[in-house]
Amino acid sequence: MIRACLLLVASLVLSGCQLRPLYAGGSSGPVAEVLRHVEVAPIPGRAGWLVFNGLKERLGDLGTGDSPTYRLVVELDDEIVGLAIRGDRAATRERRILRARYQLVQLANNQVLLDATAGSDAGIDVVSSEYATVAAEQTAEERLAEIVANDIVERLGLYATRTGAKP
Numbered sequence: 282m283i284r285a286c287l288l289l290v291a292s293l294v295l296s297g298c299q300l301r302p303l304y305a306g307g308s309s310g311p312v313a314e315v316l317r318h319v320e321v322a323p324i325p326g327r328a329g330w331l332v333f334n335g336l337k338e339r340l341g342d343l344g345t346g347d348s349p350t351y352r353l354v355v356e357l358d359d360e361i362v363g364l365a366i367r368g369d370r371a372a373t374r375e376r377r378i379l380r381a382r383y384q385l386v387q388l389a390n391n392q393v394l395l396d397a398t399a400g401s402d403a404g405i406d407v408v409s410s411e412y413a414t415v416a417a418e419q420t421a422e423e424r425l426a427e428i429v430a431n432d433i434v435e436r437l438g439l440y441a442t443r444t445g446a447k448p
Contacts, residue, residue: 315441316434317341318448319385320349328359328379328422335430340437350448351394355383355433361405361418375405377418379425383433385440395440399432401425 319340324333332355358380363372380400384393403421407414440446 312438312441313341314448315351315446316437318347318350319437320352320388322352322354324355324357326357326359328426329355329357331423331426332357332381332430332433335427336433339430339434347448350388352386352388353383353433353437354386355381357381357429359422363407364404372407375407375414375418376402377405377421377425378402379422379429381429381433385437394444394446395437397436399429399436401428401432 317340321333321336321340324330336353336355358378360378362376362378363374364376365374366372378400379402380398382396382398385395386392387394403425405414405417405421408417
């Protein structure tokens, strides 16, 4: 009896929270339609190439005959900072930081609709093998690029949902 009452109360409380899936409707939903009409401007550098490709994968392709409605302009700041310095001034730990400032621009009038940042960081052990350290730095860069691309697309989806943007 108590369990049934708790379930009833929980269902009433949860139904009132008005949570809605961001990508409701799947690939034919309103958010996916808006994201498909976003053109990504080239981003310089290796990290830029990784973020650019991650964004292109997540945003989808325009349909035939369609033209972009929006342009996404991304500026990256990629930095490696030495931490845990030994007595001989050699770093034993590094922190790789990837930050992105991005703007969603409406192509019809060049109006900036969204101006935001995304970023992440990763720790890297510096070992005696320079090859292993460089490989760890590159792996961290790849992971961070994926995280940043995900964050940007999620934020674009929220923008599309909240403003009712149309392709």
